[in-house]
Amino acid sequence: MSVPMSGKPAPGGRPRAGLMLGLLGALLAASCLLSLCLGPRGIGLGTVFDALLRFDGSREHLLVVTLRLPRMLAAVLAGSALAVSGAIMQAVTGNPLASPGLLGINAGAAFAVVAVMTLTGGASGVPFLWAAFAGAGAAAVTVYLLGAVFSSVHAALGLVLSGAAIATFLTSLTSAVLIFDQSTLDAVRLWTAGSVSGRTLAEAVGTAPYIGLGLSLAFLLGRHLTVLSFGADAARALGQSPVFWRGAAILIVILLAGSAVALAGPIGFVGLIVPHIVRMLIGVDYRWILPFCAVGGALLVVAADCLGRSLLANQGFPVGVTIALIGAPFFIWLAHNRLRSTA
Amino acid sequence: MTQPSARQAARKAGTLFRKKPRPRPGSGAADRLRFSILCLTLALLLAALFAASLALGDVPVSWRALAAMLGGGSDVSPDARMIVVDLRLPRVLLGALVGMALAIAGTISIAIMRNPLAEPGVLGINGGAAVGAMVVIVVLRDPPVFLLQASGFFGALALAAAVYLLSWRGGTASLRIVLIGVGLSALTGAVTSLLAATGDLAAVQRAMIWLAGSVYDASLLKVERLLSWLILPAALTLALARELDLIAFGDGTAKSLGQPVERVRALMILLCTVISGAAVAVSGLIGFVGLLAPHIARRLAGPVHLRILPVAALVGACLVTAADLLGRLVIAPAQVPAGIVTGLLGAPFFIYLLWGRRHGRG
Numbered sequence: 001m002s003v004p005m006s007g008k009p010a011p012g013g014r015p016r017a018g019l020m021l022g023l024l025g026a027l028l029a030a031s032c033l034l035s036l037c038l039g040p041r042g043i044g045l046g047t048v049f050d051a052l053l054r055f056d057g058s059r060e061h062l063l064v065v066t067l068r069l070p071r072m073l074a075a076v077l078a079g080s081a082l083a084v085s086g087a088i089m090q091a092v093t094g095n096p097l098a099s100p101g102l103l104g105i106n107a108g109a110a111f112a113v114v115a116v117m118t119l120t121g122g123a124s125g126v127p128f129l130w131a132a133f134a135g136a137g138a139a140a141v142t143v144y145l146l147g148a149v150f151s152s153v154h155a156a157l158g159l160v161l162s163g164a165a166i167a168t169f170l171t172s173l174t175s176a177v178l179i180f181d182q183s184t185l186d187a188v189r190l191w192t193a194g195s196v197s198g199r200t201l202a203e204a205v206g207t208a209p210y211i212g213l214g215l216s217l218a219f220l221l222g223r224h225l226t227v228l229s230f231g232a233d234a235a236r237a238l239g240q241s242p243v244f245w246r247g248a249a250i251l252i253v254i255l256l257a258g259s260a261v262a263l264a265g266p267i268g269f270v271g272l273i274v275p276h277i278v279r280m281l282i283g284v285d286y287r288w289i290l291p292f293c294a295v296g297g298a299l300l301v302v303a304a305d306c307l308g309r310s311l312l313a314n315q316g317f318p319v320g321v322t323i324a325l326i327g328a329p330f331f332i333w334l335a336h337n338r339l340r341s342t343a
Numbered sequence: 344m345t346q347p348s349a350r351q352a353a354r355k356a357g358t359l360f361r362k363k364p365r366p367r368p369g370s371g372a373a374d375r376l377r378f379s380i381l382c383l384t385l386a387l388l389l390a391a392l393f394a395a396s397l398a399l400g401d402v403p404v405s406w407r408a409l410a411a412m413l414g415g416g417s418d419v420s421p422d423a424r425m426i427v428v429d430l431r432l433p434r435v436l437l438g439a440l441v442g443m444a445l446a447i448a449g450t451i452s453i454a455i456m457r458n459p460l461a462e463p464g465v466l467g468i469n470g471g472a473a474v475g476a477m478v479v480i481v482v483l484r485d486p487p488v489f490l491l492q493a494s495g496f497f498g499a500l501a502l503a504a505a506v507y508l509l510s511w512r513g514g515t516a517s518l519r520i521v522l523i524g525v526g527l528s529a530l531t532g533a534v535t536s537l538l539a540a541t542g543d544l545a546a547v548q549r550a551m552i553w554l555a556g557s558v559y560d561a562s563l564l565k566v567e568r569l570l571s572w573l574i575l576p577a578a579l580t581l582a583l584a585r586e587l588d589l590i591a592f593g594d595g596t597a598k599s600l601g602q603p604v605e606r607v608r609a610l611m612i613l614l615c616t617v618i619s620g621a622a623v624a625v626s627g628l629i630g631f632v633g634l635l636a637p638h639i640a641r642r643l644a645g646p647v648h649l650r651i652l653p654v655a656a657l658v659g660a661c662l663v664t665a666a667d668l669l670g671r672l673v674i675a676p677a678q679v680p681a682g683i684v685t686g687l688l689g690a691p692f693f694i695y696l697l698w699g700r701r702h703g704r705g
């Protein structure tokens with residue numbers, strides 16, 4: 001099953017696609033600045049620049065650097081990582097429902113977090129991140145190995161099915177713990193809704209190199225992903241080794257989505273919708289899809305976070321909920337209007 | 344496990360399944376005999392699970408007493424009778440019915456969506472029911488049972504209707520239904536997690552137990568109602584099994600074979616919603632059965648839906664009954680909801696199925 005999406009055949013030429021990418025990048029920069037200015041105490045653009053460049057320890061500068069900057073960075077990092085890894089997943093599996101969550105990444109991270117909290121009575125900061133990342137990575141590697149071993153002939157389908165199985169298994173385990181342990185439920189319920197509030201600069205900066213590495217590797221892989229998205233047979237016919245490149249792609253997904261989920265919780269919906277929207281806009285060439293996804297995903301998460309904070313005047317409002325509230329109707333509209341009826 | 348269309352194409356190409364094509368089902372007496380034996384075996388397994396569920400538990404009842412009770416004997420202690428007839432029997436029956444319903448609904452949705460992952464939840468049924476139940480539990484704290492069930496059922500119905508209507512654009516298409524289902528499920532998921540993140544902690548925990556799916560709150564009245572609700576749609580599905588075979592081949596093929604694809608798809612979605620919505624309303628979200636049972640049934644009975652449907656129903660009944668039994672026994676006196684057990688045990692089993700596929704037995 002390929003991913004028959006938009007009616008548009010080609011990205012419409014490099015200059016146009018490049019222009020659109022530049023436009024999206026400008027929008028992203030603007031919303032990042034907006035995110036730094038917004039809050040219960042509005043801070044002017046000049047003060048924000050001062051805080052970033054000439055930090056003087058005043059109350060407002062502290063507010064920007066310790067509260068709003070980490071939050072904005074977390075949103076940008078998580079958004080771009082999830083969107084790119086979602087695009088890779090859909091290319092690799094050829095299933096339009098594929099998202100990083102399908103590798104068991106969300107379920108693995110959630111289970112690891114819940115297990116660590118139940119056993120140790122609480123965790124926060126960087127150890128918490130490592131627990132989530134380790135859980136996500138372990139689950140994803142298991143899913144990949146199972147998919148590869150158990151279904152050598154039709155590996156994409158095997159991956160999808162074993163992912164569903166492992167994710168269900170871990171989710172059941174998590175809810176079994178939560179049903180009996182009220183204090184852990186209380187501690188993780190905000191995280192499971194997906195939230196970027198209360199992140200520290202150390203957490204955001206600590207994750208950045210991993211996500212940066214993952215993104216650059218993904219961009220290098222663009223051409224091979226396009227070939228992979230045609231399906232294993234076509235890839236082989238074109239002289240590509242689908243097994244090798246599929247493995248490489250999955251490793252990148254683990255790196256990207258694992259870090260993102262550790263940072264912002266399971267806001268996997270970004271990884272599902274952004275690639276679809278991008279494909280509807282610019283076509284099937286992954287050399288363009290991936291950068292568009294990176295910018296678009298970051299834009300979606302930052303904008304959703306700004307909107308949730310300003311409209312609801314609640315700084316703790318989980319961004320995962322806002323994303324779904326904005327993203328889902330848009331996604332439905334696109335699917336309704338742009339999808340060819342002969343799919 | 345694959346959609347028939349893909350399997351058909353692969354068979355022509357001779358790459359995916361190297362084994363010889365199965366003889367056309369229903370073409371021989373031996374084949375019919377094999378199917379009867381299969382059904383009989385599953386029915387016996389279900390009966391054994393029934394007996395075990397009635398006898399085992401916090402207060403074990405001896406097999407002899409159980410036999411006497413079911414035979415109408417009078418030399419049984421009233422306590423044991425109360426435990427078996429009033430507590431365990433409704434629960435076992437309800438579990439089996441829910442399992443059948445989920446399996447039939449899953450078979451329908453996998454066939455019409457042509458996606459091996461399309462359990463009824465894709466139609467928004469689970470999400471709708473979850474929001475309905477969650478709102479009632481978190482807002483009212485201690486809602487009456489009938490209100491909880493009604494809100495679950497109508498939530499499921501409303502979401503399924505929304506998915507169908509939104510994907511209507513001079514006709515529907517499987518992929519559009521799936522994508523819009525995903526979009527709406529994300530919306531309902533957001534509402535659910537918002538309620539979970541902000542609601543009263545004890546209420547949220549109760550809602551989580553409901554979401555995990557269990558049949559602990561059973562009564563004979565519930566069983567009767569569910570049964571009378573399910574009979575008609577289930578019979579209709581079985582009568583239209585042939586249409587499922589056709590539509591699973593793809594819109595183009597089905598149309599050229601003379602099927603009114605849109606009408607069939609609409610009817611099938613309605614049946615799927617009515618069946619699984621009712622199951623979800625009484626038991627919560629017992630996951631994985633709607634996915635696992637159809638896949639097992641396809642492995643056992645071949646690709647014809649007239650045979651998949653009854654086998655899937657039996658398999659689903661066995662799965663939920665066994666899961667509930669295990670959930671009651673494992674860490675007694677605490678009870679693990681059946682939905683958690685199906686998730687924990689169903690997943691490795693599903694992987695085992697994949698393993699079997701690799702060795703060309705399916």
